[in-house]
Amino acid sequence: MELFSNLALGFGVALSPLTLFLAVVGCFLGTIIGALPGLGPSNGVAILIPITFSLGLDATAALVLLTSVYYGAMYGGRISSILLNIPGDEPAMMTTLDGYPMAKNGRAGDALVISGVASFVGALLATLALALVAPYLARIAYKFGPAEYFALYALAFATLGGMASNNQAKAALASFIGLGIALIGLDNNSGFTRFTGGNLHLSDGVDFLVAIVGLFAVSEVFVFIETHGKSSAVGVKLGKVTVPWKDLWETRWTMLRSSAVGFIAGVLPGAGASLGSFMTYMMEKGIAGENGGFGSGAIKGVAAPEAGNNAAAGGALVPMLTLGVPGSGTTAVLLAVLMTLNITPGPTLFSDRPDVVWGLIASLLIANFVLLAMNVPMVKVFVKILMVPPAVLLPAVTMISFVGIYSLSGSYFDLVLMIAFGVMGYAFRKMDIPTVPVILGILLGYQMENNLRHAMTLSGGEWTYLFSSPIAAVLWIAAFLGFFAPVFLRRYLKKPQLIED
């Protein structure tokens, strides 16, 4: 079998003491970087690039280190989502919705183990899929034009209704605010800047990391100050940490479904891990129905987004390796590293440099097992973070957030903007407006607008173009069903229960 000889080649490259050591170091660093708010996989990898060069690592070793950090950060993002209600990076945002309620119910350990295993399943299946079908799968990207992408984003927003809030109008309001913020910056289709007030710092738009750290971490500080720490998120009770075999078995289909959906979201260059975790969460919520308890600590609500975003991380490597199209911020950084090492990803990479491709795949498999070993038995170490009194923990988190955001662009303006988002997040909490749709609007708004306007340019303003391909039509039907089905089914279903805070 060709696959096995290829994998043998890959492991031959990846299984040296040095690369194994690098994989362990990378996984550990990645987990920590992922868990720290404001430091996500993309800046984690970017920070390490100069180190790989000054250590003089060769192409394979550098890739092993950086992809271990990448996968590690995807695992690590969930830790602060669950323990602090602050997503460590943007794809971990959905994990706060059920992970944090679980932690509040005294099941922090269970949530961490379940999400760790879900991450493993997602990442493992995605890596295997990458090895098996990458060259064929790359063709999917050719099927997605502006109309198809616009329909995909429309689907994401159509399923937003009722998420994380009992009040759909508030969720809609929040997503429109996010979409509005996404309009700030350079208008790609006219070449002019909009809504920047002449400020150069705004002409590239608002970085979603600034928004996430502001809305989640900084607003947490404000709540903490107001209540003297009494109703703050930090300081959840600790249950016993055991492996919840029963729960893991119960979520087996959730993990498999979510891995598949997440992988496909990752393969589509415009979608990425955040959309992957969002879609899988909404899909599982839909399957479970109103009795699934989503939003109040459902185990499936933790397993789905984690399997989804880790599978998407693997999926995003498909267009990067086979087309040279980065599907996410982190793969854009990895692409840069490859180019610097004089490896040009593209349609011929698999045949030109099998050592690099299969070495990478083998090292991803190794990293994945290292991460499982690191994340499940070592859950206790991470849970210990809870024992730090909030008065120490929160300032530390705040400081790291500031350093992380400053490292993005080195501009004070972003820090001010982050505080402004913190104030906004605080006000939203007071008014019980969910903040996740704001982030989603900022994340997807730019691409959504761009694709709509591209579609209009290509069709000469003919709106039926948006529905003209079978893929677009199917996505639109799913979007309409997703939007209207809850409205009509509501009378037959129980009202969602209020979440006790």
Place this chain on the structure above:
Amino acid sequence: MKLTFLKALGTSAAISLMAASSVWATECIAPANPGGGWDFTCRQIGKILFDIGQVDAPVQVTNMAGAGGGLAFSTVVAERNEDADLIVAASSATTTRLAQKAFGDATADQVRFVGAIGGDPGVIVVAKDSPFQSLTDMVEAIKADPASVAFAGGSAAGGFDHMKPLQVLKAAGFNDITAVKYIGVDGGADAITQTVGGFTQAMTGDMSEIVGFIKSGEVRALAVLTEERVPGFEDIPTAKEQGYDVVAVNWRGLYVPGGISDADFQKWADRLQAVADSDEWKEAMAANGLAPFTKVGGDFQTWIDGVIAETADLSREIGVIQ
């Protein structure tokens, strides 16, 4: 508990250290996020400067994304004007944006352009099953019906990739250039997938972006926008030999702060020349589809001024500046 806190402190200390290390090392600002051409310029030139012994310590690369390079430009002008240990990656996009006043009131004479040491030749590419066999076929089709051909490119409307087909069309005597369809996507590879997928009829971009796709046979290049055919790609005809006198090369180079001494400027010009002459750079160029394009020192500044004036004229015509 103490452990976690210390860990947190340690991590932030390590990060601040990395940021602060620029105080003693040469710094190269890539005015964009990691992954683009400017990042490549900084990392390659920085690596080679150290490898060939032109600098004593590895060059620290800082990514300062914002305003399409405008943030870095204004920071250099306002805060680092006399820093002799600072270089900034630049390319055609820098001059295009300066010409279009996209950096606010900034002008090209506020910094000193050291030189270009490689160029990414402009290309116009179609899918392998496209009906267009030559640039002339395409130009004639657009003349007959401007809406029949849509271009995809990696820059925003009004950017360098948008300008390339417009320059060709103008050279062909077609003046209704605002009728030409163009969509700006996220980079050249994305523009190619849109073209191979049949959503647009042609891709406009740089040679480095299409190398893999040319080799795999998924796309055909109708023309390369250089004076001579590009070594290694001799079967791609130039626009010039097809009768359209257009040269558009996305040069890769550096600028330095405007306030440094002539001696320091000369020092950077010499170092850049040394990189241009090194085998390492020739290798990096070959691997990334760059063609030799070396203009270093005083001549480069004159050339830049001419390019900016030309770009400003074309931009006025398509309406991206008044």
